[in-house]
Amino acid sequence: MPQSSRIDELVAEWLRYDKNPETRSEIEHLWDDGEWDELDARLGQRIEFGTAGLRAKMQAGYSSMNDLIVIQAAQGLAAHLSTLPDALKRGVVVGHDHRHNSKRWAGLTTRAFLNRGFKVYSYRGVVHTPLVPFGVKKLGAVGGVMVTASHNPAQDNGWKVYYENAVQIIPPVDSAIADAILENLEPEDEAWDCDTVREHPLCEDKTNNMRYEYHNHVAALFPPEEAADLAITHTSFHGSADLSIARAFAVTGLPPIMTVRQQRDPDPDFPTLPFPNPEEKGALSLAIDTANKNGSQYILANDPDSDRFLAAEKIDLNQWHIYTGDELGAIFASYIIEEYKRTNRPMDKMAMVASTVSSKMLGAMATAEGFHFEDTLTGFKYIGNKALELEKRGYAVELLYEEAIGFGLSPFIRDKDGITAAIAFVRLAARLNRRNTSVFAQLQLLYKKYGFFGTRNSYFKCGANDLKEKIFRGLRENDSATGYPAQLGPFEVENVRDLTEGHAFDSNQPDKKPVLPVSAGNMITFYGKAQSGEAFVMTIRTSGTEPKIKYYLEVSSKDQTTIDVKLTEAENALASDWVKTSELGL
CATH class of the missing domain: 3.40.120.10 (Alpha-D-Glucose-1,6-Bisphosphate, subunit A, domain 3)
Structure with missing residues (x-):
């Protein structure tokens, strides 16, 4: 089919499905302006539903996050979960963070389940992500959905799924749900009505009840101990943590903590943090400045949906150690x-x-x-x-x-x-x-x-799939006994494990088959030693949610003084000899 005819059909289909005037207008303007490449990028490839659910930039199109994608995903998930025992009666838990569209998408998700006859335990207002799996288990629900993009930039949002075991989905459940989504693309009657879901007789507000139960659980996990005179600063990264952590400190007998006021309240635009990820370089700058002023010894940080945690400690007058x-x-x-x-x-x-x-x-x-x-x-x-x-x-x-x-x-x-x-x-x-x-x-x-262990975890930005494949093909086509590189800087490679579909290999196993399951994304781990005695392990993989090739490098030794030197040598060799960044333009 000629490209223009294919695009015309995709545009017509989108406009037939989509009832949101803003995203309809986006596609109509692109069509009127003849932006065929952009339309192909938006409509020609569907966002992949995987073990992480859905996560992408918020904009019109099948490759992005928008009302239609959420409705289709919710309809497919509802169809799949309805096959489980007593699914309608057990119900589902639906929560959302503070990002743009999160509340609306939680409503659209709720509507899709109500249309199928499910009971829905609806969280009203912003909640932290762990409250959804907690609710799934506590209420005996058949599944749960959290609308969040975690620590992604402000323009992104996501749709995270928990199964009846209150854990994120894994294969083959993800594929079964993905198939169900494709079988339920036509928006059902009332699919766009998210304004009246709270009045529906099958929609039950469990927000305060589950918050109370959650903090009771935290109190039981950590009974009060003798108090200590600690000065602590906390930042919630413009997210959901502030209220939850304040209550958690209270029920466990810990003294109140000081906060980074500029980042305390939920704000979907993350004004002080272009990348609201505690691991990003410089992300704790404002917290460190606040802690220095108020005399704190420790800093606690949660990402925007409060499922991740980072800490820092003041170890000298002007030096903070940010823990990995x-x-x-x-x-x-x-x-x-x-x-x-x-x-x-x-x-x-x-x-x-x-x-x-x-x-x-x-x-x-x-x-x-x-x-x-x-x-x-x-x-x-x-x-x-x-x-x-x-x-x-x-x-x-x-x-x-x-x-x-x-x-x-x-x-x-x-x-x-x-x-x-x-x-x-x-x-x-x-x-x-x-x-x-x-x-x-x-x-x-x-x-x-x-033993001493030192790590260097980072990434190479690499958006093009063919470029990613070229890099990993280069790692598998070497003149060595295994076919993989035999040297990484000062280290000799002794064992290799490849957990990529079609390339499954583990040189350390008698049958050369890996014990861990393989997956679609590239993932190779190398093990070895330097002549001076240090050991190394490094995993290099493609990211499932970002345009990156990530690597995780660790060196261990009985002598702490040699670790940083060996890490740097291995990291340099990775960039120059294995990834070949200068040749690939990375």
């Missing part, structure tokens, strides 16, 4: 180990889970202390489901974490939760303060006990 996700993972693990030893609980019945791109320090701690450790594919969808699997095997799963500052410390919420992570961090800081020491000093002791 891997450092926090080790710190939380030490807190749990101390609790088990203090209460004489059996360590061999306890388990921790981390993503495979996270630090190997947790594995070293497991070996030394005798608890069970497993790693999974990247993402809390896999981490949470692995926790449920380990529970069935009789383990008490106490810590879930990924290096991207995601932590789960509640046996009831098998997803990351920045509020409970903040409470756990402050409790440990308070205990250490009573011993006249600090979290940073504790981290140094952990390194001395379990």
